[in-house]
Amino acid sequence: MAVLLIAEDDEDIALVLVRVFKRTGMTVLRESDGRAAFDAILEHRPDLVLTDLGMPVMDGWELIDAIRGHPDDDIRRIPVAVLSGHLRPGEPRAASAQICAIMLKPCPNDQLLATMGELVAIGPHDHDAADNRCPADIPVSV
Ligand SMILES: [Zn+2]
Structure with a gap:
């Protein structure tokens, strides 16, 4: 079963996210800042990251x-x-950062689950070297 790491500093949102993904049978790790999340990624090697x-x-x-x-x-x-x-729409870092999917809060649970399910299915991957395109090709909801 997939291991998901969630990096989220808002306690209320994190609680909801952890509950939603645990219900699908995923193992869910949660950290409240990027540094702690990166340390946990190195230690636990999750299948997915939601940040x-x-x-x-x-x-x-x-x-x-x-x-x-x-x-x-x-x-x-x-x-x-x-x-x-x-x-922000058109945020240049969104195009250059090799992100597989972008969702905006509040994001419906079914969209969250469908998106992360697609990423579990595609598994580990590289992005196109020229344009950073993700092979998952999930439409950006921004
Ligand atoms: Zn990707």
């Missing part, structure tokens, strides 16, 4: 860069989805 963008210590952008820049394939190729409450 907020605005977080203390190390934000979601830095977390994604740390994952994608890691020399170990097992870390670098983990599917990463973003769940954010304040992502």
Whole structure:
């Protein structure tokens, strides 16, 4: 069964997310800042990462860069989805950060589950070297 790491600093949102994904049978790990999340990723090697963008210590952008820049394939190729409450349309980092899916808060649970289910199905992968396109090709909801 898939292991999901959630990086989310809002306690209320994190509780809901953990409950929603645990109900599907996933093992869910949760950290409340990017640095703690990255440490947990190195230790537990989750199958999936779902991250907020605005977080203390190390934000979601830095977390994604740390994952994608890691020399170990097992870390670098983990599917990463973003769940954010304040992502501006056309944010240039969204196109360059090798994100597999972007969802905006509040995101319906069925969309969250469907998106993460697709990423479990596709598994670890690289993005296109030229344009960062994700092979999962999930429509961006921004
Ligand atoms: Zn991807």
